[in-house]
Amino acid sequence: MSQILLNINPIAILVHAAIPLTIILVYALVAIWGERKIAGFIQDRLGPMRVGGWHGWAQSIADLLKLIQKEDIIPTDASRFLFKFAPFMMFAASYAAFAVIPFSSAYIGSMVNIGVFYLLAVTSVLTLSVIMAGWASNNKWSLLGGMRSAAQMVSYEVPTIASVLTVVLVAGSLNLMTVTELQAGNDILGFLPNWLIFQNPFLIVAFIIFFISILAESHRVPFDLPESESELVGGYQTEYSGMRWAMFMLAEYADMLLLSLLGATLFFGGWNSPFGDFMGGPLWGFFWFMLKGLLLVIVMMWIRWTLPRYRVDQLMHICWSILIPLSFINLVLTALWEVIF
Amino acid sequence: MLNAVKQSWLTFRSIFTGMGVTIRHFFGKSVTLQYPDEKMELPKGARSRLFVNIDDCIGCNLCARACPVNCIDIETVAATQDVDLGKTSTGNPKRFWLTLFDIDMAKCMYCDLCVHPCPTNCIYMVPEYEYSEYDRINLVYHFSNLEPEMVAEVKVKAELEAEQKKRDREEMMRKKAEEKAKKELEEKKKAAEESKKEDKEEE
Incomplete structure (x- = not known):
């Protein structure tokens, strides 16, 4: 066990771990926007259109900023x-x-x-x-x-x-x-x-x-x-x-x-x-x-x-x-x- | 077993039918109107806001009387003889100063009843529907284009003229009465002379 730990470079672990995390975060932003667009198109609407210019691409980012500011209610x-x-x-x-x-x-x-x-x-x-x-x-x-x-x-x-x-x-x-x-x-x-x-x-x-x-x-x-x-x-x-x-x-x-x-x-x-x-x-x-x-x-x-x-x-x-x-x-x-x- | 297969087949068929419908809508045209950027054209005869073309108004008060909720407030002052207010675009002569023409759109119920009685077609609905206000008082639209000083001046003038007219009329009445009395007196005289003449001829 100690040998394994010694052989692993902590920075390499971090980099390795960060790759899927980046993918997940970017994907989540795109997917939430995409889901709303798909929902909109299927229901003959347009979906988010305002934030960020082209087809509201920044909508998820705006939502995220809003959620950060919200009160944490327990x-x-x-x-x-x-x-x-x-x-x-x-x-x-x-x-x-x-x-x-x-x-x-x-x-x-x-x-x-x-x-x-x-x-x-x-x-x-x-x-x-x-x-x-x-x-x-x-x-x-x-x-x-x-x-x-x-x-x-x-x-x-x-x-x-x-x-x-x-x-x-x-x-x-x-x-x-x-x-x-x-x-x-x-x-x-x-x-x-x-x-x-x-x-x-x-x-x-x-x-x-x-x-x-x-x-x-x-x-x-x-x-x-x-x-x-x-x-x-x-x-x-x-x-x-x-x-x-x-x-x-x-x-x-x-x-x-x-x-x-x-x-x-x-x-x-x-x-x-x-x-x-x-x-x-x-x-x-x-x-x-x-x-x-x-x-x-x-x-x-x-x-x-x-x-x-x-x-x-x-x-x-x-x-x-x-x-x-x-x-x-x-x-x-x-x-x-x-x-x- | 056979039933289960049949049921599954039906389920899958209905799912794919539904997905076919949604994909057609996905590629179909959206019905959304991007409101502040794009606006729908209002249909003809839409009732949204009253407008008065004050240049054509003759101050007949018909619209105010037609209004079921009394949201139109009109005050007129008769024009004095020295001014000519001209004619409306329909050819009707204008005889009144319009010192007040207010429409309270907060009260208005958009019945359109004021529009039809107007003899010069100067009150009508315009396709303007974005006029919400923070204060209700701002919904009172003032259509009279006279300045306050002008209104006061016109009023004074009109009063003076009315007084003058009253006096003139009284004078006229008195003159007439005098003339009448004179005539009567003369007639009496004549009658008296004639009766004297007749008396002489008889003699």
């Missing part, structure tokens, strides 16, 4: 420590998970060989922080939101893990860098990239299950029950204000990006270019990776402004009686496919 009867701690813990959980995401062929936060396992384990802490926030707020909406969120995230972790397991089964590695490297090249049908989603029909099913599950895991519509604005005010965020609320928002968007990037790594070849060696290399790799992740994020936003919210019982029904059996059957069939071919 309810009298709240459990102070838990209440203050929850948003930071939530962001820490989604930030920590970025350590094993291979942003390009040249950069990965930590080259651990149990990457996927670590990621899924760390994102489980999100559930804990949501319950923490809901319980510590001492508010019925918050508590209901927290409880719903706990039930939802615990349930949907099962199909997520089962579908990720399907990919791991095919790839034979838990290290996301290795999984990505496996998908290099354009051999399928002569032109399709070797992405896992094209390699095996069961992986398409796995991707559908995975996508539905990450929608639920990141509290996106139609599974946004934990914070359903129209019935629970704001769910577990009800009592939060100012920067603490902003931390929740940031963590939520970071979580969305994280799971989308995980999807891009597992099914769409990560940083591999869709044109083989053309436009390859570490920088283009980063570009392709972010493009794939952001496309998934945009689809999630598109779904948000299309669908209404599920009821709690429907949510549980979808998970326990459809997705979980299906994902396990899919896992077994993939295993058979791997044995036969």
